[in-house]
Amino acid sequence: MRLRNIKGAKEEIAVSEYVTQNPQEQKGKWNAYFGGDAPLHVEIGMGKGKFITTLAQLHPEIHYIGVEKYASVLIRAVEKKKEREDLDNLTFLSVDAAILPEVFAEGEVDRIYLNFSDPWPKERHARRRLTSREFLARYEQFLKPEGEICFKTDNRGLFDFSVEEAKEAGWELTEVTYDLHHSPYAEGNVMTEYEEKFSALGNPIHRMVARKPKRS
Secondary structure, three states, X not given: OOOOOOOOHHHHHHHOOOEOOOHXXXXXXXXXXXXXXXXXXXXXXOOOOXXXXXXXXXXXXXXXXXXXXOHHHHHHXXXXXXXXXOOOOXXXXXXXXXXXXXXXXXXXXXXXXEEOOOOOOOHXXXXXXXXOHXXXXXXXXXXXXXXXXXXXXXXXXXXXXXXXXXXXXOOEEEEEEOOHHHOOOOXXXXXXHHHHHHHHXXXXXXXXXXXXXXXX
């Protein structure tokens, strides 16, 4: 699906107070940036921001960072943040996920959310998938020892790929369900825009939680 370009979005993102500019400068200092110690949760590919904005409202005791590289999508999340200026525990980054090891220090992040990520269906593009072993290796660099990835999708092929990649990379799968909304894990689930859309169509939502490997 072609992304609709929003005129002026890139320029607005570049000066927005709700988007952390030059985030590499905050590497290892995110707690200080937010003004106090707290767990740090990061959503990669956050889309229009409904999921992470809702989490920030529900859990003021946690620091949240939403990552979205497309300005025309990120601008919608910025608009949501403008409506809730009291959310001091939330900021956004306009960067590609591949450079996140330059943004976060070793052991700085407690949890990563991956929601309805681009499936990159062609096999030659598998390395671009956010749950590929290449990206899992990147996440290992900045997740805490007990850090985890929470992944949701309605795409069965991508989900099966993600489960196998996590196993092959040595991650511990603590939760796996092929029908989240009819599983023991449904309680407390916060839905994304895509999740609402696809579940309304009758598509089962798949969810995986994987814990960072313990390396010797």
